[in-house]
Amino acid sequence: MDYLLLTCFALSFLTAYILTPAWIKAAHKIELTGKDMHKYDKPEIAEMGGLVVNAGFLMGVLTYIGLSTFYFKHSINLIYILAAISTCLIIMLVGIMDDLLGWKIGLRQWQKPLLTSVAALPLMAVNAGESGMVLPMIGPVNFGILYPLLIVPVAITGAANGFNMLAGLAGLEAGMGIIILGTLGFVAWQTGSSWVAMLSLSMVFALLAFLKYNWHPAKIFPGDTFTYSVGALIATVAILGNMERIAIALFSLYFIEFLIKARTRFKGECYGIPDKGGKLSPPINIESLTHVVMKLGRLKETQVVLSILALQVFLSFLILFTML
Numbered sequence: 001m002d003y004l005l006l007t008c009f010a011l012s013f014l015t016a017y018i019l020t021p022a023w024i025k026a027a028h029k030i031e032l033t034g035k036d037m038h039k040y041d042k043p044e045i046a047e048m049g050g051l052v053v054n055a056g057f058l059m060g061v062l063t064y065i066g067l068s069t070f071y072f073k074h075s076i077n078l079i080y081i082l083a084a085i086s087t088c089l090i091i092m093l094v095g096i097m098d099d100l101l102g103w104k105i106g107l108r109q110w111q112k113p114l115l116t117s118v119a120a121l122p123l124m125a126v127n128a129g130e131s132g133m134v135l136p137m138i139g140p141v142n143f144g145i146l147y148p149l150l151i152v153p154v155a156i157t158g159a160a161n162g163f164n165m166l167a168g169l170a171g172l173e174a175g176m177g178i179i180i181l182g183t184l185g186f187v188a189w190q191t192g193s194s195w196v197a198m199l200s201l202s203m204v205f206a207l208l209a210f211l212k213y214n215w216h217p218a219k220i221f222p223g224d225t226f227t228y229s230v231g232a233l234i235a236t237v238a239i240l241g242n243m244e245r246i247a248i249a250l251f252s253l254y255f256i257e258f259l260i261k262a263r264t265r266f267k268g269e270c271y272g273i274p275d276k277g278g279k280l281s282p283p284i285n286i287e288s289l290t291h292v293v294m295k296l297g298r299l300k301e302t303q304v305v306l307s308i309l310a311l312q313v314f315l316s317f318l319i320l321f322t323m324l
Contacts, residue, residue, distance in 0.1 A: 004064065004067055005201075007063060007067070008061070008063050008064045008198060008202055009204075009205040010205075011059045012057060012202045012209075013056065013206065013208060015052075015055055016052050016056030016207075017209035019052040020049065020052045020209065020210055020212075020213045023046065023048075023049070023051060023052050023220070024046040024213065024220050027047060027048065028046055032048060033045055033046055033047055034221055036217075037168070037271045038271065038272060038274050039274060040274050040276050045220060046219065046221065047099060047220075047223050048221075048223040049213075049214060049223060050092060050223050050224070050225025050226030050227070050228075050229055050230075051092075051096075051225055052210065053203075053229070054226075056202075056205070056210075057203045057229075057233075060202035060205065061199065064195075064202070065082075076195075077195045080126060082122075083122040083123050083128060084122075084123070084233070084237075084240065087120065087156065087232055087233075088232060088233055088236070090118060090119040090121070091116055091119035091229055091232045092229045094118075094224075095225035095226070095227070098112070098228075099223045099225055112161055116156065116228060117153045117157040119160070119228075119232055120152050120153035120156040120157065123148070123152050123236065123239060124149065124152050124153065127148050128152065128239050128240055129147060129151075129239040129240060129242065129244075130242050131143045131145075131146075133244060133245075152239060155235040155238070156235045159234050159235035159251070160227070160229075160232040160235070161228075161231070162231060162251060162254040162257075162258065163176075163228075163231025164227040164231060165257045165270075166253065166254055166257045166289060166290070168269065168271055168290070169290060169304060170214060170215055170216040170302070171211060171214055171218070171302075172290075172305045172308060173214075173227055174207045174211040174214050174215075175211065175312075176309065177203070177204075177207050177234075178204050178207045178208060179309065180251075180316070181200045181204050181207075181234060181237065182200070182204050182316075184234065184237050184241065184243055184246065184247060185204060187241070187243055187246060188200060188237065188241040188243065196241040199237055200237045203230065207230075215302075216301050234247060246319060246323055249323070250312075250316060253289060253308070253312060253315070260287065260289060261287070261288070263287075264285070264287050268285075269287060269288065270287070270290045271290075272291070272304070274301075278300050278301070279298040280299060280300065280301060281298070282294040282295055289308065290308070
């Protein structure tokens with residue numbers, strides 16, 4: 001089975017690595033581009049990188065399904081894996097709608113949670129996850145039928161839209177996805193849920209390939225097709241692997257971002273103001289965690305991103321140390 005997983009991860013990486021430059025050319029050809037707000041001259045950059053990331057993820061997962069079914073004669077948990085794929089594909093369609101309608105004239109704020117909640121239907125239909133949870137200061141609670149009907153859609157919707165809040169800098173979304181899903185994949189592997197680890201790490205390897213082109217100076221932007229899918233997968237992996245508490249803790253920076261964005265009624269942006277030397281200044285009003293980091297000094301885009309990723313790495317190690 002180790003060889004099976006390695007094959008899936010390799011195909012996820014190679015698929016995203018090969019398709020990304022091809023998509024960059026195609027996106028420029030059809031003018032599916034956006035301005036790089038962190039460059040002084042605002043160059044046009046290819047959009048909707050989530051398409052190639054999801055292609056890499058799907059290649060890895062479908063390879064796992066095919067080899068498990070026809071070679072290893074092993075079909076346990078396939079229904080949950082297929083439900084996870086369906087959730088990611090449905091929410092990717094919502095991201096495509098938002099990306100195509102435009103960065104500034106896309107879906108309205110109230111429409112996004114409504115549409116992304118539909119992606120939870122496959123997981124609800126197969127009654128994914130365990131209805132019993134241990135809540136802080138309360139103890140064990142069995143939600144029963146409320147778990148698939150309430151907790152699952154709230155988790156998918158919250159994670160997808162939450163992951164979409166802290167974004168807009170080269171390498172930030174991909175880096176955060178790698179760290180969070182990598183942590184969840186490690187926990188799943190250590191607890192014996194290798195199929196859950198497969199879901200998580202297949203996306204991680206696709207993200208690693210994408211990061212080469214998304215890192216500063218970015219040649220492609222991820223878009224909502226990316227952030228919605230990765231956020232939803234984080235919640236999906238947490239549900240299937242019974243890792244809800246760990247996932248919530250890993251999302252701590254996004255809860256901080258939520259509180260900061262709430263002050264602007266969710267109209268704030270993560271962007272800084274670039275100078276000719278490539279250094280970023282925050283706007284007068286702090287609208288994002290990225291602006292808090294920019295306040296520390298005249299930092300370049302890469303330094304801001306690395307600072308936030310370092311915080312997430314520290315948080316991940318702290319969670320692993322305390323929970324495992």
